[in-house]
Amino acid sequence: MPEQLVQTGVTLIVAAGLVCALAVLLAGGGPRTAMAVLLDLLLAAGLLRLSLAQTWTAIAVAALTVVIRKVAIAGFSLPLGWGGRMRWSGDPRASDAAAMSRQPE
Numbered sequence: 718m719p720e721q722l723v724q725t726g727v728t729l730i731v732a733a734g735l736v737c738a739l740a741v742l743l744a745g746g747g748p749r750t751a752m753a754v755l756l757d758l759l760l761a762a763g764l765l766r767l768s769l770a771q772t773w774t775a776i777a778v779a780a781l782t783v784v785i786r787k788v789a790i791a792g793f794s795l796p797l798g799w800g801g802r803m804r805w806s807g808d809p810r811a812s813d814a815a816a817m818s819r820q821p822e
Contacts, residue, residue, distance in 0.1 A: 723769050727762045734758030749793035756786035 738755035742748065763779045 722767055727766050730758055730765065734762070749790065752789055752793060753786075756782070756789060757784040761784060770815060 734755045735759075737758065741754050742751040746754075762778070762783050763782045767775045767779050801810040
């Protein structure tokens with residue numbers, strides 16, 4: 718009985734994660750915030766599932782979920798320059814600086 722209750726809870730948390738992430742995205746929260754919400758709830762589901770299956774595989778899956786969350790959120794934190802190109806400075810025109818410095822022929 719407790720196993721079935723936990724499995725049902727895990728399923729509901731995953732479904733809630735998908736719904737909440739979609740709601741955040743549609744409300745204008747942006748993909749980074751929506752991904753953070755989804756991954757937080759997936760982590761909660763994974764930890765709840767870990768309470769039943771106390772195996773090294775389950776622990777590895779929970780740890781992998783944490784790593785994926787950190788990498789995904791860090792990836793969404795990278796700034797994008799003009800035209801979708803990545804830039805690494807604070808100047809939004811940094812990727813076009815060389816093109817702008819040339820004189821027309």
